[in-house]
Amino acid sequence: MSRPALETRELNKSFGALAVANNIDFRLEVGARHALIGPNGAGKTTFINLITGRLQPSSGRILLAGEDIAGLSQEARVKRGLGRTFQINTLFRGLSVLENVTLAIAERQGVAGGIFRVAGAYRRVAEEAYALLERLRIAEDALKPVRELPYGRQRLVEIAIALGLKPKVLLLDEPAAGVPTPESAIILDLVERLPAEIAVLIIEHDMDLVFRLAQRITVLVQGGVLVEGTPAEIAADARVREVYLGERRHD
Amino acid sequence: MATSPPKVPSPVDILLRRRRLRPIETLPWAIAVAVYFAFPTYLPLGTEILIMVLFALSLDLILGYAGIVTLGHAAFFGVGAYTAGILAANGWSEPTSGLVAAGLMAGIVGVVSGFIILRTHGVTLLMLTLAVVFMLHEAANKAGFITGGADGLQGMVVDPLFGAFRFDMFGRTAYLYALAVLFLAWLFARLLVHSPFGRSLTGIRENVTRMHAIGSPVHRRLVAIYAISAVLAGIAGGLLAQTTQAVALTVVTFERSGGILVMLILGGAGRLYGAFVGAPAFMLAQDTLAKSDPVYWLFWIGLMLVLVVMFARGGILGLVDAALHLARRLRR
Ligand SMILES: Nc1ncnc2c1ncn2[C@@H]1O[C@H](COP(=O)(O)OP(=O)(O)OP(=O)(O)O)[C@@H](O)[C@H]1O
Ligand SMILES: [Mg+2]
Numbered sequence: 331m332s333r334p335a336l337e338t339r340e341l342n343k344s345f346g347a348l349a350v351a352n353n354i355d356f357r358l359e360v361g362a363r364h365a366l367i368g369p370n371g372a373g374k375t376t377f378i379n380l381i382t383g384r385l386q387p388s389s390g391r392i393l394l395a396g397e398d399i400a401g402l403s404q405e406a407r408v409k410r411g412l413g414r415t416f417q418i419n420t421l422f423r424g425l426s427v428l429e430n431v432t433l434a435i436a437e438r439q440g441v442a443g444g445i446f447r448v449a450g451a452y453r454r455v456a457e458e459a460y461a462l463l464e465r466l467r468i469a470e471d472a473l474k475p476v477r478e479l480p481y482g483r484q485r486l487v488e489i490a491i492a493l494g495l496k497p498k499v500l501l502l503d504e505p506a507a508g509v510p511t512p513e514s515a516i517i518l519d520l521v522e523r524l525p526a527e528i529a530v531l532i533i534e535h536d537m538d539l540v541f542r543l544a545q546r547i548t549v550l551v552q553g554g555v556l557v558e559g560t561p562a563e564i565a566a567d568a569r570v571r572e573v574y575l576g577e578r579r580h581d
Numbered sequence: 582m583a584t585s586p587p588k589v590p591s592p593v594d595i596l597l598r599r600r601r602l603r604p605i606e607t608l609p610w611a612i613a614v615a616v617y618f619a620f621p622t623y624l625p626l627g628t629e630i631l632i633m634v635l636f637a638l639s640l641d642l643i644l645g646y647a648g649i650v651t652l653g654h655a656a657f658f659g660v661g662a663y664t665a666g667i668l669a670a671n672g673w674s675e676p677t678s679g680l681v682a683a684g685l686m687a688g689i690v691g692v693v694s695g696f697i698i699l700r701t702h703g704v705t706l707l708m709l710t711l712a713v714v715f716m717l718h719e720a721a722n723k724a725g726f727i728t729g730g731a732d733g734l735q736g737m738v739v740d741p742l743f744g745a746f747r748f749d750m751f752g753r754t755a756y757l758y759a760l761a762v763l764f765l766a767w768l769f770a771r772l773l774v775h776s777p778f779g780r781s782l783t784g785i786r787e788n789v790t791r792m793h794a795i796g797s798p799v800h801r802r803l804v805a806i807y808a809i810s811a812v813l814a815g816i817a818g819g820l821l822a823q824t825t826q827a828v829a830l831t832v833v834t835f836e837r838s839g840g841i842l843v844m845l846i847l848g849g850a851g852r853l854y855g856a857f858v859g860a861p862a863f864m865l866a867q868d869t870l871a872k873s874d875p876v877y878w879l880f881w882i883g884l885m886l887v888l889v890v891m892f893a894r895g896g897i898l899g900l901v902d903a904a905l906h907l908a909r910r911l912r913r
Contacts, residue, residue, distance in 0.1 A: 382794065408796030420794070422787040428592050433784045434795040436777045442797065443805075445776040449597070452777055456593045472592040495795060 333396050335360045335529035336381065336412075336499045341390035343373075343380055343553075350376045351387065352554035358499065358529050365540045366533045368550035369573060374533045375417055377550065378501045382414050383407050394499065408437075413497025415488040417504045417533070423477040427468060427487055430476055431459040434494035459494060466490050466520065482513030489520060500524070502532040506539070518543070537574075541565070549573070600775040609857045613760055617753075624752035630864045631759040632820045635766055637845045637856030639813035644842070645851030646774055647806050648786030649699070652838045653710025654814055656694070656717050657687040659833025661815025663721060663728055666828035669737040676739050680762070680819045687815020688808050690717075695807035699800060711835065718833045734828040748824070755824035762820060766813055773809070774853055782806055786851075843882075847889055849896030858897050 336358040343351035350373040358364050366374050379385040381392055383404040392400045399407050422430050435458050436442035441451040463469040468486050471479060476487055485505060492500060505521065506514035518539060524530060534540050540547060540561070547564045549556040557567055564570055590598070616627050636658055643649040661683035668679045690713075698709040721728045728734055741747045746754045773779045784792050785799055792799050822828045831837065840863075848859020866885065870878035893900045 384790075384793070404793040405796045405798050408794070414794055416790075416794075420788060420791045422784055422791065424787055425783065426596070428596055429780070432596070433781060433792075433797075436781070437796045442777045442781045443802065445773050445778045448776055449600075453593065453597055455777070456596050460591070460593050469592070473595060491791070491795060 332360065334358055334393075335362070335395060336531070337391075337393040337396075338381070339391040339393070341377075341380060341392065342388045343376060343385060344388055350553045351380060351390075352552070354390070354550075354553075354555055356548065356555065356558075358531055359546075360529055361526050362529045362531075363543055363545045364529075364531050365544035365547045366531055366550060367535070367537075367540055367547060368556075372550045373553040374550055375503055376553075378414060378503055378531075378533070381407075381501060382412060408495060408497075411496075411498035412501070413492040413495040413499070414501040415492050415503055415505055417507060419481070419484045419488055421476045421484060421487055421491070424475055426473050426475055427463065427479070427490075428456065428459055428472040430487055431462055431490050431494045432456050434491045435459050435462075438495050462490055462494055466493075467516075482509040482517075485509050485513070485517060486520070489517070493524075497528060499529045500531070502530065504533050504535065506534070506536070606854075609854070610764065617756060617760075621751060621753075624756040626864070626868060628752055628756045628759045628824050629821070630861050631756070631763050632817050632824070633841070633844060633860040633864060634856050635759075635763045635820070636814055636817040636841050637848070637860045638763075638766060638770055638853070639810045639817065640841055640845050641850055641853065641856050642770060642773070642782075642810045642813070643806055644845065645853075645855065646779060646786065647782040647803060649803065649807065650707055651710040652707060652835065652842065653694075653713045654810075654841055655833050655835070655837035656710075656713045657691055657811040657814035658818035658821075658837060658841075659714075659717055659721065660687045660690050660811075661818030662822040662828045662832040663734070663818075664815070665819035666734045666737055666822040667727060669739050669823065669826075670734055672738075674738040674740040676742055676758070676823050679739075679823060680816055683819025683822075684812040684816040687818070688812040690815075691808040691811025692804060695804045695811075699803045699807060711838070714833060714835055714838055718830065721830055721833055728828070731830060733830070734822075737822070737826045737828075739823050739826055748826075752824070759820050759824060762816060766816065770813070771853060778802070778805075843886055845896075847886065847896055849898030852895070852898050855896055855898055862897060 334357040338354050338356045341351050341354040342349070354377065366377065368374055376385065380387050383402060387400065391398055394407065394410055394412060399410065422433065432455055436455045439455055441448060441455060444451065460469065460472060463472050466486055466489070468483060468490065471483060476484060489505060502521065506517045509517060521530065521532065521543060532543060544561055546558065547561055548558045549564065549570050551573055556569055556573065557564065613631070617624070620627065640654050643651060664686040665679045665683040668682060673679060694713050698706060701709060722730055739748055742754055742758055748754045781797055781802055784797065785802060789799060818832055821832065844859040844863040845855055846859070847863055848855035848857065866882065867878065870881050874881065889896055895902060
């Protein structure tokens with residue numbers, strides 16, 4: 331098998347006595363569409379936070395394109411091609427949509443620290459940001475402050491910021507969570523049309539959606555990988571069904 | 582795109598246009614020049630106001646833009662004042678190089694202290710900024726042989742500016758000197774806040790989690806702006822020392838840190854011009870209230886502050902914005 335875009339080996343994380351990541355061995359292939367599912371509190375978001383460096387693992391290795399990134403800062407990981415969205419919108423609420431994306435692209439292009447003679451560079455950044463908004467069909471909101479947009483539109487800004495980083499590995503934490511159905515279709519459509527070379531890991535609760543998007547599915551339960559396989563294998567798996575049926579009985 | 586009329590500015594144009602100078606931005610300078618001619622007997626007060634505007638402007642860069650809440654800004658003001666003062670009292674009487682030295686020393690203190698304390702947040706950070714002021718205050722007090730300690734620094738000699746303009750007893754030279762320095766600082770601050778660097782500071786203030794997630798070197802940016810702000814605050818302190826030809830321990834106190842914070846909040850933080858409104862408003866109110874009501878003037882200042890933070894979060898400029906907004910809505 332070729333070298334995966336992202337890999338974790340025996341990744342562990344505990345909050346006190348609670349093990350939220352339990353020896354996670356995980357591979358995300360280049361260009362993959364991979365779903366991470368599991369009940370609430372399984373540790374899915376924590377897993378993403380460990381990969382991006384927002385949280386430090388208790389032990390284990392994280393490899394991005396074969397290189398160990400576990401000791402790197404969040405910034406350095408982003409520079410190496412790791413992009414993410416947040417389960418709960420994490421945006422510059424007082425700034426316009428255009429500027430939200432502009433900030434991200436300025437960082438990627440390395441012009442974000444400039445003070446002098448930056449007008450030309452900044453225009454190129456803003457133009458790229460605007461083109462991205464057009465591609466995501468949110469250009470008409472470009473100048474609106476993010477906080478004035480409905481939640482579903484804000485979710486698109488989340489994705490736009492991540493795409494502005496031109497990541498090689500994109501981690502989507504429930505991109506359609508809290509979004510009404512018509513808008514969630516737009517988001518899905520967008521995820522489906524992402525450039526093929528980006529490796530995408532998507533956390534999602536909606537099973538229809540997962541089966542529509544994913545080529546591979548990993549099921550996480552109580553911080554550990556329960557099973558990993560193709561959608562057909564996961565659908566047929568008795569343990570998975572038990573977890574989900576048990577879950578539904580609680581709801 | 583080809584079908585749209587060419588006159589309509591694109592959103593990108595509108596975003597970039599913010600940098601352009603608006604006519605209203607010349608108003609503070611017109612007023613400052615007018616004051617010079619209209620109130621020749623008030624120039625010492627005017628000079629002090631200009632210095633406080635510069636000090637408040639430096640604070641706005643870290644508080645208003647980067648969102649660093651500090652009670653320690655007097656540390657840099659004090660370092661600048663003592664640097665300029667000690668140089669002038671020990672034979673280095675040329676003012677512009679003394680002012681540069683004041684800025685540099687404050688900047689060094691800014692880099693070192695910022696590097697350490699800006700890893701913390703919230704109340705911890707607030708307490709650490711305050712601790713720096715206390716430590717420097719005590720250092721200045723103890724080092725009496727060079728700072729004059731509690732008696733203040735005496736014996737400063739300040740040469741004529743550029744070898745030609747004597748610091749006269751009416752304070753004309755001092756006023757124009759302070760005005761010129763403030764103008765240069767404003768040009769720089771204005772450039773800075775509209776630059777990608779300045780916008781990234783706003784990003785840090787708005788959502789630091791997201792800044793990390795887009796690969797921004799947050800700590801480095803914060804230390805950089807902290808140091809830049811310290812340089813400007815140090816220059817303000819240096820100006821005070823040179824124009825009053827004295828330095829007292831009050832330059833580096835909690836009161837001075839708090840006072841400048843009040844001035845900025847009063848004017849409106851994070852809008853570049855809050856300093857230009859808040860510092861004069863505060864200083865003039867202080868001047869008139871202290872004369873008309875010498876016992877309770879602090880009470881009135883306090884009341885003013887309560888009203889601003891409760892009903893006008895954006896300060897005086899925020900109120901002006903709201904009024905203009907309302908007027909525009911009514912006209913429609
Ligand atoms: N900072 C923290 N400190 C302590 N416990 C935490 C922390 N963050 C998360 N947890 C706990 O870790 C567990 C996993 O949380 P996580 O957010 O990763 O779950 P999840 O699978 O993303 O759930 P959901 O589907 O609800 O988003 C939960 O029990 C949560 O309460
Ligand atoms: Mg989660």
